[in-house]
Amino acid sequence: MLATLLIVFREVIEAGLIVGIVLAATKGVPQRNLWVGYGVAAGVAGACLVAAFASEIGELFQGSGQELFNAGILLLAVSMLTWHNVWMASHGRAMAQEMRQVGAAVVAGRRPLAALSVVCGVAVLREGSEVVLFLYGIAVSGGTSAGMMAGGVLGLFAGASVSALMYLGLLTIPAQYLFSVTSGLITLLAAGLAAQAVASLQQGGYVEFLTSTVWDTSWLLSDNSVLGRLLHTLVGYTDRPSGAQLLVYLVTITVIVGLTRLKRPLVVPTKQSSRYPIPVLPGD
Amino acid sequence: MRCKHLRPAVLLLITCAYFSSTTFAGAQTAIDVTIKNHRFTPSEIHVPAGKPAVLNIKNEDATAEEFDSSALKIEKVIGGGNEGTVRLRPLDPGRYPFMGEYHSDMAQGVVIAE
Numbered sequence: 001m002l003a004t005l006l007i008v009f010r011e012v013i014e015a016g017l018i019v020g021i022v023l024a025a026t027k028g029v030p031q032r033n034l035w036v037g038y039g040v041a042a043g044v045a046g047a048c049l050v051a052a053f054a055s056e057i058g059e060l061f062q063g064s065g066q067e068l069f070n071a072g073i074l075l076l077a078v079s080m081l082t083w084h085n086v087w088m089a090s091h092g093r094a095m096a097q098e099m100r101q102v103g104a105a106v107v108a109g110r111r112p113l114a115a116l117s118v119v120c121g122v123a124v125l126r127e128g129s130e131v132v133l134f135l136y137g138i139a140v141s142g143g144t145s146a147g148m149m150a151g152g153v154l155g156l157f158a159g160a161s162v163s164a165l166m167y168l169g170l171l172t173i174p175a176q177y178l179f180s181v182t183s184g185l186i187t188l189l190a191a192g193l194a195a196q197a198v199a200s201l202q203q204g205g206y207v208e209f210l211t212s213t214v215w216d217t218s219w220l221l222s223d224n225s226v227l228g229r230l231l232h233t234l235v236g237y238t239d240r241p242s243g244a245q246l247l248v249y250l251v252t253i254t255v256i257v258g259l260t261r262l263k264r265p266l267v268v269p270t271k272q273s274s275r276y277p278i279p280v281l282p283g284d
Numbered sequence: 285m286r287c288k289h290l291r292p293a294v295l296l297l298i299t300c301a302y303f304s305s306t307t308f309a310g311a312q313t314a315i316d317v318t319i320k321n322h323r324f325t326p327s328e329i330h331v332p333a334g335k336p337a338v339l340n341i342k343n344e345d346a347t348a349e350e351f352d353s354s355a356l357k358i359e360k361v362i363g364g365g366n367e368g369t370v371r372l373r374p375l376d377p378g379r380y381p382f383m384g385e386y387h388s389d390m391a392q393g394v395v396i397a398e
Contacts, residue, residue: 059366062369063368133348134348136347137348203370204371212374213357
């Protein structure tokens with residue numbers, strides 16, 4: 001039972017933390033629950049599909065289908081997270097301005113919720129397919145003891161609880177800092193996912209440079225420990241990173257921060273007088 | 285503007301494609317491994333250090349197993365009754381434990397590079 005609990009807990013927490021960050025980043029945005037819900041539901045459906053066709057996917061590309069598939073969906077998530085941060089940087093200030101004019105609801109509704117919905121879907125799909133395969137295995141092998149199923153359910157609740165705690169923790173951050181914090185988290189999350197994608201491509205034999213391990217901190221904080229897993233998901237920690245993983249991690253952060261800077265409006269309007277006065281129509 | 289956002293991802297893919305063309309030029313060690321009753325045979329796998337190797341893993345159980353090793357940096361699901369290929373990067377001499385994540389109490393093994 002404990003083994004089942006731990007496996008389900010680990011997978012649920014990886015997806016749950018990502019959903020938690022997305023929920024915190026979209027706090028107060030109308031319809032965000034709907035979009036996140038769509039993403040999670042699609043992710044669950046996708047997880048079942050991927051589990052059902054795991055062998056078929058694996059056989060593609062000379063046995064490297066699984067690695068390519070994983071890398072593909074990870075990179076999809078990375079590009080969506082990048083898009084979100086850059087979009088927010090270029091529209092964030094304009095939004096704050098407009099909010100006073102047209103009302104927060106309308107403006108905030110334009111945020112790239114679809115992108116974040118995809119991110120939730122990918123997170124659930126990736127981790128969920130392993131849970132489905134694992135639980136299916138238990139069910140089929142006839143070892144369907146009540147204890148194992150109970151372990152699975154407990155693992156699900158434990159993972160969801162830790163994710164909910166992190167979400168609630170993020171919400172205690174004062175509103176004016178929350179956006180900066182979630183943007184930072186999303187940047188690190190994207191970098192971590194990009195590094196995972198590289199690991200997957202290296203495993204499939206598609207990336208054959210900088211494969212050696214740069215450092216080994218498994219004695220200090222193992223990837224398999226709970227804290228290691230948490231940090232793995234949140235900031236991309238891994239106890240034995242390869243050179244290529246490290247490189248891509250840093251490049252991803254640089255690209256996101258660079259694009260965000262580039263897209264940020266140069267003019268900083270002051271509170272009292274905007275450099276863009278509201279146009280006065282002839283009829284007024 | 286959108287294209288700009290996609291640029292890093294596209295660049296990465298191109299880089300990957302470029303490097304993949306140089307993949308598997310030389311002959312390498314290939315080792316057959318079987319999973320049966322949630323155990324690996326052989327459970328101790330010897331590979332030459334400093335050279336890439338391939339494990340052809342055949343899962344003779346009805347259910348899926350995940351070949352998992354943080355030391356080897358590999359996580360690979362192998363469906364019930366299916367085969368999977370695990371590529372090992374050139375390893376420094378040493379012991380690299382692995383396990384079947386779905387049955388970690390029984391499915392244990394180690395790769396020894398020497």
